[in-house]
Amino acid sequence: MVVCGDDGLARRLTAELGEVYGERVTLVVPPASEPPLAVGRPARRGRWGLVPSARALRAPAGEPLAEGPQVVEAAEPDEEVLSAAGVAGAAALALVYEDDDRNVRAALVARRLNPRLRLVIRLYNRKLGQHLEDLLDQAAIVAEPGLDPRERDSATTVLSDADTAAPALAASAVAGTSKVVQADGLLLRAVERMPPGRGETADPGLCTLALLSATSTDPAGSESSVLGGERGLQLLPDDRAVAAAAGRGTVALEAVAHTGPAQAAPRLGAASLPVASLFSRRLRWSLAGIVAAVTALAVASWLTTGDHPLHAAYITLLDIFAINDPAVGAPAQRQLLQILAGFVGLLLLPVLVAAALEALGAFRTATVLRRPPRGLSGHVVLLGLGKIGARVLARLRELEIPVVCVESDPQARGVALARRLRVPVVVGDVTDEGVLEAARVHRAHALLALTSSDTTNLEAALYARAVKPDLRVVMRLYEDDFATAVYRTLRVAHPGALTRSRSVTHLAAPAFAGAMMGRQILGAIAVERRVLLFAVVDVAGHPQLEGRTITESFRPGAWRVIALDAASPEDRRPDLASLPREGADSSQGLVWDLHPGYVLKPEDRVVLAATRRGLAELRGRTGAPAARP
DSSP: OOEEESHHHHHHHHHHHHTOOOOOOEEEEESSSOOOOBSSOOOOOEEEEEOOOOOBOOOOOTTBBOOOOOEEESSSSHHHHHHHHTTOOEEEEEEOOOHHHHHHHHHHHHHHTTOOOOEEEEOOOOOHHHHHHHHHHHHHHHHHHOOOOOOOOOOEEEEHHHHHHHHHHHHHHHHHHOOEEEETEEEEEEEEEOOOOTTTOOOBBBBEEEEEETTTTTTTTOSSSSSSSSGSSSSSSHHHHHHHHHOOEEEEEEEEOOOOOOOOOOOOTTTTOHHHSSSSSHHHHHHHHHHHHHHHHHHHHHHHHHHOOOHHHHHHHHHTTTOOOOOOTTTHHHHHHHHHHHHHHHHHHHHHHHHHHHHHHHHHHTTTOOOOOOTTOOOOOEEEEEEHEEEEEEHHTTTTOOOEEEEETTTTTHHHHHHTTTTTTTSSTTSTHHHHTTTTTOSSEEEEEESOOEEEEEEEHHHHHHHHHHEEEEEEOOHHHHHHHHHHHHHHHHHSOOOEEOOOOHHHHHHHHHTTTEEEEEEEETTTTTTEOOOESSSSSSEEEEBBBBHHHBTTTEEEEEEESOOOGGGSSSSSSSSSOOOOOTTSSOOSSSSOBBBTTTEEEEEEEEEEEHHHHHSSSTTTOOOOO
């Protein structure tokens, strides 16, 4: 396995492949980067730079230990560097540079060096990724035209860490959980359920995915990092373990809703005027008071002079605008009303000037960035509009969740998206006084801190907690130790509030590793500080599944079959994470309510909930090829 990258995702992916799957990995990094893994033995100087001998990585039970990853330092992943890294004989290559152009160039070179190579490419541009997959797969077919496509192990998978992590981050802010997976047009959510009372049974949903640790409900706990064994976190428990875990919370999988295209919301008519966004509340009250005063003067003039009501209103308006003749020689009542009307006219002039200025400012900012509406509440405050923040913003707007964004850089990637979606944006540093107040954080439902700086996210979260102690907070934090310390501290300080820390690389690395191993990963959910994967697997070639019933194929703590693809092999969709075609037969989808006695056949394709080690055990350890569905 070869991994090329220049940030934390490359290091996390390298550790994932070595520790979980027991693979030998070569990591290609720029010369300026630090050694990505702990060094256990003295480093040796290779032709391409520093090649440290890292610590021995843990392998799955019963497997030999993998060698430490080799680190090749090179500025660019050109043909010479890729050849030195062993791409010509590698099984898979991951290109996870932050630069899309560099990944595309390296992918074209790698496909020429090894047509059978399985490519996993990190691209932010989704449209380019679709075309690149077809191009590189076609290049592999042209290079070896005589090879049966069913026996071909080469494939191209284009993934985005932003797209992989965005659903989990958005769900954390909206529903308080990041445990969301999309499969066959359904949005599946892993819900944390409180321990049932005496004589009650917790709803298992589609299935029970985990038993939470005994420390998960303790404000001083650290999410199963202290306790182990039966009191620690248990992934994929069997029915006996669930029944015996009295007083323990569970994580159950349930279907939320169909995620097909939603009907477009009706547009406001052209005649509707957004008065609330044009004029402030004080200005609207001032205008209302003046209208009431004019009405009262018109009524008084009608009653005292006996004129027609319309004529009395007309005379009053002339007096207010000072274009009527002085009431010399008129009755005292008429003279008094004219003086009062002139006084109201003096009050009206500054109000009209203020209204004109506010409307002009509103129209000018409407073409640039919208301001948070006055009186807004129950919204999500999103800090950071980089590539991660932009994807999360799109997800939140798909769910029709009101959002207010905060970004220090007016030229950030997501600012244009916010302008197009008409989402309010506050431009400023979140650490400056008054910026979060302008985003109405005191009335917000949740705070999503997704800037690239851990300390900035933490500072914003602490300040928001001081303003609103019960605010739901989700922070993007990279370092696990730092995230654990922050989580424990905030839970102790605010036990009644919901706090979550998420790492984009932690959420995305399992999907990239699964694609390198030849698995289609539908999603990855974080359960405390561990990860549970949902993968599509062909039954053929897996004796742990083939010819066994659903009950017999279940291995507690490793994997369980949760769905069966009912479509015939020739009608199956390559990507089950995509939406079904319009007009497709509803019976040709995933079957979730499986009979325990159903016998899995070689031609079946199933969806597994599996731990990373369980998925590694299923992968090719029996001699079967790990072909991508």
